[in-house]
Amino acid sequence: MSNDSSPPDRRRLIAFAWIWVGAPFAYGVYELVQKATQLFNG
Amino acid sequence: MxxxxxxxxxxxxxxxxxxALSVHLSIGQAYAWSVFKPPLESALNLDGTQSALPFQLAIVMLGLSAAFGGTLVERNGPRWAMTVALVCFSSGFLISALGAETKQYWLIVLGYGFVGGIGLGIGYISPVSTLIKWFPDRPGMATGIAIMGFGGxxxxxSPWSAQMLDSFGGDNDGIALAFLVHGLSYAVFMTLGVFLIRVPRTEVPQGTRSAPPSAFEGVQVSARSAVRTPQFWCLWIVLCMNVTAGIGILEKAAPMITDFFADSSTPVSVSAAAGFVALLSxxxxxxRIGWSSTSDLIGRKNIYRVYLGVGALMYLLIALFGDSSKPLFVLCALVILSFYGGGFATVPAYLKDLFGTYQVGAIHGRLLTAWSLAGVLGPLIVNWIADHQKDAGKHGSALYTLSFGIMIGLLVVGFVANELVRPVHARHHVPAPREAADVERQQSA
Structure with a gap:
């Protein structure tokens, strides 16, 4: 039985918020790794 | 209000x-200003000093607005602060777009440097006290995440702006369009922060291991009182020394590694030096996230002992043996830079331990003036000494030996300042509501 007074499930909002900031951050880290490998290859 | x-x-x-990250990942763009420098110099006929002006003014405004706007941020809350940061930071780009389009460079300095710089300062401190209140059990980790965003x-x-300039062109129209896209994109991106930020209710936050402190729980010191305590100034010295030591390497990393191994059998190429700089970032x-989270386990004073003590040791190793081993040089530099980031990220939690959560954002804002001084001091020491050593006929690692000696001295000063940090005297504490009411009652009786 569901409880009407229970707080809404925020899991989707949490996932959306973390993807929102995580995606550009992952792009930045990827670019950084590409550049950093030059220390060992260059 | x-x-x-x-x-x-x-x-x-x-x-x-x-x-918090949506704001810090945006305002952290400031450290990628150098991408705009070469196209601005050719499009508007500027020299290197002139093209650095918007960035320099932005950093000055960051320190000033964090120091003077901290109390307003505490009073009006994080949503107000994030909205101000969004409006100022994005408007800065839009004003700069107008400046580039009309070839009025002063508009770029005013927009990016002055208006955008206010956005940097208010945005930097906007989530700090809220994060500490939501994560009373892990304040170091919480502020570490946000402040890591500034680095991120x-x-x-950096790559995003460079790709945009490649697509739009490096003339004034292309730069104007790039500024416009930056302003609009960051406004949309930061909106998430404005929508999501909430201060905790007085009950236990979901998932926390301990109750959050109310505004008057435990030791609480106002921003006005905090700046009158020796603890604040000890921490100011600690932050200033730690940042100076880190910036000293960060600012001159590429020429430094090239100079160190210029005479070796395997000199460092330009692309390898760029890789070294990326690794330092x-x-x-x-x-920022690693050491700051560790501070939740071993304590704030102990982690600063590591930053400053081991940091000094790393500088000593580079000075003595750095030119004989590339892996040793790289490893020591990486450790120093990790301590530099850790110092930034741990200081809000240290302030919370000493002064409570009452006005920790405002106190943090005032402490960031140490960053402004260190931002000038670090590069000045390393560049000035290296230039003079070069004039004196020295080369290679010898260009930096004296600078590293000075950095070790500064870190020792910071170490001593950290040792002098003691709990804040009760006379600086804000009285709890019940105590304040008792005092009032006694006075009126």
């Missing part, structure tokens, strides 16, 4: 770090 947005029942505290902002902006960012 607005009242702080209180979280509805069941609001997850894990929505607060992405809110440049990682995103990674260490800086990792230190």
């Amino acid at each position: 607005s009242s702080p947005p209180v979280a509805p029942p069941g609001w997850s505290r894990w929505l607060v770090p992405p809110a 902002g440049a990682l995103i902006a 990674a260490a800086n960012m990792a230190g």
